[in-house]
Structure formats: C-alpha cells, structure tokens
Amino acid sequence: IGYDHRSSTSEPFDISSLSFAIITALVFMEAGIKCFLIDGLVATPLVPYGVLRYVPEIMYANQEKNVVSFGVMITASHNPAQDAGYKVYWTDGCQIRSPIDQGIASKIEENLTPWTDYQKLYDDRKAKYPSDPCLGLSLPVETEKMVDAYYDAILHSGLVTGIAKQIQPQATNALKFCYTAMHGVGYKFAKRSFSNFGLLPFASVAEQEEADPTFPTVVFPNPEEKGALDLAKKYALEQNCKIILANDPDADRLAVSEYNPSTDSWTDLTGDQIGMLLGHWLWTQFKDGKETMSQKGPSTSGADAVPISMCCSTVSSQMLATMARQEGFHFEDTLTGFKWIG
Known part of the structure; x- marks a missing residue:
C-alpha cells in the first residue's frame, strides 16, 4: 500500500x-x-x-x-x-x-x-x-530495500547507456534541465533518477518542490494543463535551462517543454510527441544485435537476442505503429489507459 x-x-x-x-x-x-x-x-x-x-x-x-x-x-x-x-x-x-x-x-x-x-x-x-x-x-527497512531494488532494476535494464557522460558541465552549451514536482511527491524520486542515469543535477522549482496538498501556485495540478508550467518556464530561463521536465503530483505522468532561444519561445510537447521520442530512442538503443518480433515472425541476430515490441492506446498517434512497420518490430494497439497498455 x-x-x-x-x-x-x-x-x-x-x-x-x-x-x-x-x-x-x-x-x-x-x-x-x-x-x-x-x-x-x-x-x-x-x-x-x-x-x-x-x-x-x-x-x-x-x-x-x-x-x-x-x-x-x-x-x-x-x-x-x-x-x-x-x-x-x-x-x-x-x-x-x-x-x-x-x-x-x-x-x-x-x-x-x-x-x-x-x-x-x-x-x-x-x-x-x-x-x-x-x-x-x-x-x-523494507521500504528502503524496495526503492533501492527499483532503481537497481532500472540501472541494469539496458536503459542506462552512459551517454550522459558526454555532457560537459563547463561547456557554454551544456544541456541543463529544470524540474518541477508540481507540489507532489516526485522531487526525491526524480533526483535519484537523474543520479541513476549519470545526469547533471537539475534546477528544481523551489516553490513547487515540497509536497503540498493545497497546490498553491497552480489552478490545476496537471503539468499538461495550460499555464501549469509558467513558474517553471520563468525559473528555467533564470537558470539557463532549455528543457523542463514536470511530474504530476503522484509522479506517474510526465510533461516536457523545450525553449527555443532563436524565437524566445517555449514548445510544450504533446504526449504523442514524448511517446514517439521515447519509442525511437528505445529502438535505437536495442535494435542492433537483438531480436525483433515483426508480424511475419522473429528475426534473430546475436547470441543475446531479445524480443522487441511496443504498444500505445488507440487514441494516440499512429507514429509508433508506422515506425514498427518500417523497422520490423511488433506493435500492439490497445484500449485507452495504463491498465490496458500494461
């Protein structure tokens, strides 16, 4: 519980x-x-x-x-x-x-x-x-062990590639992230996730960092709602951060916004865009030397071949399905909701 x-x-x-x-x-x-x-x-x-x-x-x-x-x-x-x-x-x-x-x-x-x-x-x-x-x-004690096991599982999942080490902290164009927990529980978990992936510490929006059930700085505590990231965008510019990551209050939803200095404007990514970026990144990490399960059956290469498949809800973009057809891995269209994707 x-x-x-x-x-x-x-x-x-x-x-x-x-x-x-x-x-x-x-x-x-x-x-x-x-x-x-x-x-x-x-x-x-x-x-x-x-x-x-x-x-x-x-x-x-x-x-x-x-x-x-x-x-x-x-x-x-x-x-x-x-x-x-x-x-x-x-x-x-x-x-x-x-x-x-x-x-x-x-x-x-x-x-x-x-x-x-x-x-x-x-x-x-x-x-x-x-x-x-x-x-x-x-x-x-068991709580601490379970949290440790959770992050250890991520660390050994193949998702941690070490690419973060290429970021040079002192470089003028170093990628910096701004994070907001949206008055929820996500701060300490996001902080540990960044450490897990070897990323530089993020700049946290202090006014929204602590868990507060009154959600005093937002009208609606959903990071996808219009205006919910206004405070984060202001702080991000002050800290020279070009990417904002935001969780909803129980930290199972992600919002992303990117700053374009040439137009002095922010682009709030849609869920479809975030999903496509994550799907494409996962495919590029796992496709070489792995097994891909296409509609025509398995295509195996390498001694450690594993099946690769993706799914998304039927109300989402068809970009992952298109990528699956093009690249040859298995794709499933599901009913709406995490429970059906799971």
Whole structure:
C-alpha cells in the first residue's frame, strides 16, 4: 500500500491519503492478509513494481507458496486539490480491469456494514504510536530495500547507456534541465533518477518542490494543463535551462517543454510527441544485435537476442505503429489507459 500527500479538512470529513492508507492496512490485517505499508510518501510506479517484482521475490525467498500479491495506491493523481482517489493493482502489476473491478464492486455492495470498528483500531494505534505517522504499521527497512531494488532494476535494464557522460558541465552549451514536482511527491524520486542515469543535477522549482496538498501556485495540478508550467518556464530561463521536465503530483505522468532561444519561445510537447521520442530512442538503443518480433515472425541476430515490441492506446498517434512497420518490430494497439497498455 502506498499513499501520496493528499489531505482534506473540509466537513464532514477529516481525512488524508495517509489515514486512508492506514485504514486500508488495518482492514487487510484484520482479515489475516499480510500487508506491506510503504513508509513515507511514494511515487505511484513503486506500488506496481512492488506487486510484480519485489513482494513475490520476498515470498519466494521465504519459501512461501501459493502467494498472490496486489497493491493499493491512495492518490488523486493530477486531479484538483479537493479530490481523493484509490488505485488498485492486480497480481499482474496493472490496474484492475473488467471483470475484476465488477467483482470488487459487488463485494462492496455485499459488505456495506464494516466487519470491525476500524475507527477504534485506528484511534487505539494513534494513542500507542503518537510520534509515528504510520502508527507502527509501515515497514521502513523494507521500504528502503524496495526503492533501492527499483532503481537497481532500472540501472541494469539496458536503459542506462552512459551517454550522459558526454555532457560537459563547463561547456557554454551544456544541456541543463529544470524540474518541477508540481507540489507532489516526485522531487526525491526524480533526483535519484537523474543520479541513476549519470545526469547533471537539475534546477528544481523551489516553490513547487515540497509536497503540498493545497497546490498553491497552480489552478490545476496537471503539468499538461495550460499555464501549469509558467513558474517553471520563468525559473528555467533564470537558470539557463532549455528543457523542463514536470511530474504530476503522484509522479506517474510526465510533461516536457523545450525553449527555443532563436524565437524566445517555449514548445510544450504533446504526449504523442514524448511517446514517439521515447519509442525511437528505445529502438535505437536495442535494435542492433537483438531480436525483433515483426508480424511475419522473429528475426534473430546475436547470441543475446531479445524480443522487441511496443504498444500505445488507440487514441494516440499512429507514429509508433508506422515506425514498427518500417523497422520490423511488433506493435500492439490497445484500449485507452495504463491498465490496458500494461
């Protein structure tokens, strides 16, 4: 179970993502289900990683059999400040799809009366652990291990190519990045990602660096919304940065903007453009000496050949599909949403 920084004190509710995560953990524990409550604010991608990779490895190491793992992320993502949200990840690491969602909904209807007085359990733990935000339910050591494993997996995925070493820090035209967490949880995760890839530290928009559930500097905390990057663009020019990277509040969405000094203007890249750039870069990194799975079957070269395929939602640009036809790798068109792409 992971959670972001959302919090609401409006009547009749006084609830936060953390308190909801604690209640969620108590429900599972009372039902006899082992629960890993992540310690501290977390970027959403860490939860499906834990479901798919980290928790099963722990269970395997402990010789526990017939174990299934699933995840919950308490977040309203890039929605307005007053919203709350609850994402559920199934055993495949993807958000739930039909008929799983229908099954959960039916069980909610069948169990509208709580099995236990969870508020009392919550209050009792609050009295017992007054200085622990997670009320003694989180696993700090395991959280640190999981985060380390996540970045180690990226480091050894083949995505870290070392090309960042070509950037000369003292060069007048050195590529500098500006980053904004958009008042969300992304700052420390983005900082470590830059270190992981050997990139120079980015310039962070200080006013939007810390997690703040009121989102005081933006009308709508979605980096793709018009005007959301205004503060970052101003700061980027002050720091001589030509590229802005922005996460949404739960750090599973990316926005990019590029400055053109010849026209003194910014270009906000669309999701289609970002996806195409990433897809093309991935292809150029992996195509040589690898196996490509085309519609006609595998074409293998090299002793360490691996299949290469890409997918995107049906409402997206067809550029990746065109590149797949041209280059000969496999492409799938999916329904809209991360869950279908996953």
